[in-house]
Amino acid sequence: MRSPPPPPHHSPRNGDATPPHHYHHHRHYQSTVSVQKLRRFNWLILVLRLAAFCFALASSIFSATNSRGPSSPHWYDFEALRYVFAANAMVALYSLFETGASVWEILKNATLFPETFQLWFDFSHDQVFAYILMSAESAGTALARTLKGSETCAASSAFCIQSDIAIALGFAGFLFLAFSSLLSGFRVVCFLVSGSRFPN
């Protein structure tokens, strides 16, 4: 019969002994605060990415299913609705990728790509996609408001309502993307100025 393994060591490691160097202790404390802040920052980015992904995905699904048989108008016939779908689908894919990169960063404490590349990649894509998404939703809104007065909405009000929902979801996705673009911009400049992607 095999003996059971020894019980794991349950006493807390903190406070076992007084730290030998007060200065060292202080520095360690500071760096713990900074690590905590960095972790909170990374979690905030992850939440924003995830929210942007959800809203953009929902918006593109609402856009792409906006058709009710051959007698009803089809979303594909309207340029602005195609633009809304394309922009939201792109942002959904991008946000999915960035969510993965963010999870990687939280788990491994390092960026997925080399740091400089990752920071510039995130920031430039955030900027461009935020402007594209804003542009698409605005174009969609302009079309939707034009359609409101036309016979298209009178004949099939469900089509117009679904377009409105898709556009509104896209605007919500834009808000999260714009906010993550602020954070990734902060990381880039922080890296340029202080050599680290988060201030110490």
Added chain:
Amino acid sequence: MRSPPPPPHHSPRNGDATPPHHYHHHRHYQSTVSVQKLRRFNWLILVLRLAAFCFALASSIFSATNSRGPSSPHWYDFEALRYVFAANAMVALYSLFETGASVWEILKNATLFPETFQLWFDFSHDQVFAYILMSAESAGTALARTLKGSETCAASSAFCIQSDIAIALGFAGFLFLAFSSLLSGFRVVCFLVSGSRFPN
């Protein structure tokens, strides 16, 4: 007999002796480079502000004069064109103010308002106005493309062409505004991280 005066000392001053404080000399050199960089940075911002002002002003003038007598369509009847005019007029006023603030900064070497307020004011307004301008131009484009197929453009093609020009000018203004928003974002983060609006 008097001896001739000693010949003037022609040897170059550099190399007479080693400079007493090499460190001081080096720091002075660095700060000169940094002042030059700061000046170039400020001039770049001024040029961008001025360009954004010119394009936004031109776009709002083109928008607001887009009417050819009572028989022709009037820009004010189209929601999206009102939006284009309003956004460009706002951006023109804002850019004029920022051009003034930029000239003040170059002349006085200090920001117009207290530094923290000025940096955040610039950055937040740049961001918001850039998104608004992008939104307005996209909505205008969507309307212009819808009008292309309608009888409005067939009856008065000059109206549609002038709308297109106004929208194109607005997009150019957007590019300059978006670029200055990057620079003012850089200044804000630099100030947050290093305590100065420009890295030393």
